[in-house]
Amino acid sequence: MKKFHVTTTVNGDAVEYLCDPRETLLDCLRDKLNLTGAKEGCGTGDCGACSVTVDGRLVCSCLMLGVEAEGKQIETVEGIADGDILHPLQKKMIEYAALQCGICTPGILVAAKSLLEKNPNPTEEETRYWLAGNLCRCTGYDKIIRAVMDTAAEMREAS
């Protein structure tokens, strides 16, 4: 099948790739751009492991086609840290030991960052329901929620 040329922006960098129109954005990120932070957990938009933002909107990259990224601004887990300086959310996830196998962690960070950008002062319930689309099989979620709530509090104080 004819391949399409896509020009887009990922984590602030202009990138381009050739893709089959049936390939997902997730496959393009992983296989063409070597950005393997986003994971395929289910391929049906139910687990959130492939979460990225597209023009600021939180999406499952397994449900979007690579060709649809044309001209968009994509943000992935690889872009959350500023070089070697970790984002407060990343620091808190480590501090709270809020991960085990770690494969849901990139998606949870992208989703949580997206939440805090929209709502710097979420209630615990709002946080839990916002993250309900990101499955984690290991942790039982408690430390994740506490890490996100604490990050929000710290970022509010700092701003």
Place this chain on the structure above:
Amino acid sequence: MSVTKPLPHDAAPLHVSGSARYVDDIPTPKGTLHLAFGLSPIAKGTITAMDLSAVKAAPGVVRVMTVQDLPFANDVSPSIHDEPLLSDGTVHYIGQPVFLVVATSHLAARKAVRLGKIDYAEETPILTVEEALAADSRFEDGPRIYAKGDADAAIESAAHVIDGTFEIGGQEHFYLEGQAALAVPNEGGDMLVHSSTQHPTEIQHKVADALGVPMHAIRVETRRMGGGFGGKESQGNALAVACAVAARATGKACKMRYDRDDDMIITGKRHAFRISYRAGFDEQGHIQGVSFLQYAICGWAQDLSLPVADRAMLHSDNAYLLPNARIESHRLKTNTQSATAYRGFGGPQGMVAIERVMDHAAHELRLDPVELRRRNYYEPAHKVAEVQPHEKPLGHPDPHEDLTSRGAVETGTAPVRPLPAGGNTTPYGMEVSDFELHGMTEALMKSSDYAARKAAIAKWNAENSVIKKGIAFSPVKFGISFTLTHLNQAGALVHVYQDGSVHLNHGGTEMGQGLFQKVAQVAASRFGIPLEMVKITATDTAKVPNTSATAASSGSDLNGMAVKAACDTIRDRMADYLAERHQADPSAVTFTDGHVSVGEERYTFAEAAALAYQGRISLSATGFYKTPKIEWDRIAGRGRPFYYFAYGASVTEVAVDTLTGENRILRTDILHDAGASLNPALDVGQVEGGYVQGAGWLTTEELVWDGKGNLRTHAPSTYKIPACSDRPDIFNVALWDGENREDTIYRSKAVGEPPFMLGISAWLALSNAVAACGDTYPALNAPATAEEVWRGVQRMKGGI
């Protein structure tokens, strides 16, 4: 010292930046090919015709393989060679791999497998307990029976007798990283296999057999898994073998990962059970005798079903001293996925049944369920005489058998010889000498404010007719050790470099549980150096051979001790050398705070390592450990299968909408025994995650097969694992302040599986809430989904 510190996971900085590599993230050699299986669409039958021409002609397809294309063993079974990689002409469940497609991309392979045209002569599948019993379709020639005293006589003469039968559903592992493997051909026919597996040695063995080469030609490396939970103990064999066979055939690296739906359709899950019970109690609620009839639904191949079903029998006592007990276990063969290891390995199913008995008895006798349980506890911890285990005589083992698998169990028959009644012994004759639950229960009753909350809930239920609340307590006593005694061994390899940095390797695998960090903490503590000086490395069959699976909660116990032994060997060599140089006694050489001191002299650890190197001292050592004191005869049901027990206790409160069955966990309080914890942060993580996963198993996670044997719940859209929004509103988790009474690594206790069974309190709390709707016992099945809770409410109200 590094041990006991609440440090985060060793790879946490990699995980939060998205740079931690799982098998599917490893950069692949140019020209890597991708694999997918063509699956059987019927549950039982024979292949009559196979036309794969359209598959071969599909875009990107490089090769299509069937059983005829396999050069050597067509076997991925961890036990009795009854699980072919590709169908041998017969099929035994919907989802069985029939042919293999090798293509230029994952997508191309997956699209091509849909094009196979295969005709089958269909037979009637065996899908249920009744059908399996009617056909006498089973593993082993008959049931296993363990007995103590005379259960039937004790029940007959008891003041109160209860009985019942209920279903316990299976469980999908739902490791978020699906099964994956990558095989890279090396020179001279050697093969490097990256596998997401809990058991690299078994992968090595199965790949070697499939390629017709000795094990030394195969190297298996596993840096990490994205969750395992038992689902990667044997279920990764098929992918690794397929990749190796295809890599051998094409000369290219081959990679395979199951898409989520394929993963759920192909791989085994937790065993579903049906359990019948009959128990007798006296007026005060002391159990007199209990009889269990367990039917384990094992699926189409034996896999690890025998030891799983054994462990269900071994946990039929849970925390209770049963004066008379009889446990009969049938292992049924059905045309469904081959049930496999899953966190707890049968223990949870056995434990659910005795907790059901206690709950039912408390309802019948109108006693507080906590009080009734405490009256039946084992005696508190006490000293017992040491008994030396008997070494089993070894015959001539077959080196081609996979001896490192839990499937390599003894089989046979033995007459049932009940153990004598009485004593503080389990139904299999093991003295319980480390029982912690009296103190733990007392502490949890206080910290959870159980009595006051129970009274408040009774008041709420009296005043509210639609939303009913429930509260329940459940204890856990879980046996630690592989029941196949010879698996309780581990090896390690430690190097100290001349700059004082340390390379650490052992046979355990990292699946998120934090094993690598805990073991690195042990190494850092032995050398008295900061943790940053210890490099954690991938599990590698070329570094430590003949490993057991990282399973049975044994990872830290076994590998921690093996690493300690290796570190101590090097440390002693360094101490001997420095003592000699300074004419001091080696015992006076100390390793603390990154320094080595001998008399007045103080070296940095790096200086000491450099000195030892110049003194021509070997700075590399292997370490080995085998668990003492254990022996087990699974046929007779006697011995000491476990080195010790890990304990836990939980209280869960729920609310139920009696009109819909919808429910929520409102609060959970847990006190868990991790001995002297090696790392409280990681251990609490295991407890929280274990509880939520256990509660998920017994509440929302329902596997549904249709009448033809099709699994209808094969994605997260239809199979509901707990989400962030399902976590208890209030979640209080604490570790019991104690230490292991046995001499384990820094007196810690295993913590992988035991907390899973704390989730039983969630199931019992739902039962307690439903019980508020009437006078009878709710008799819920598991999982208690919203539908099952609603049915329970209807039964209580006489509706159905």
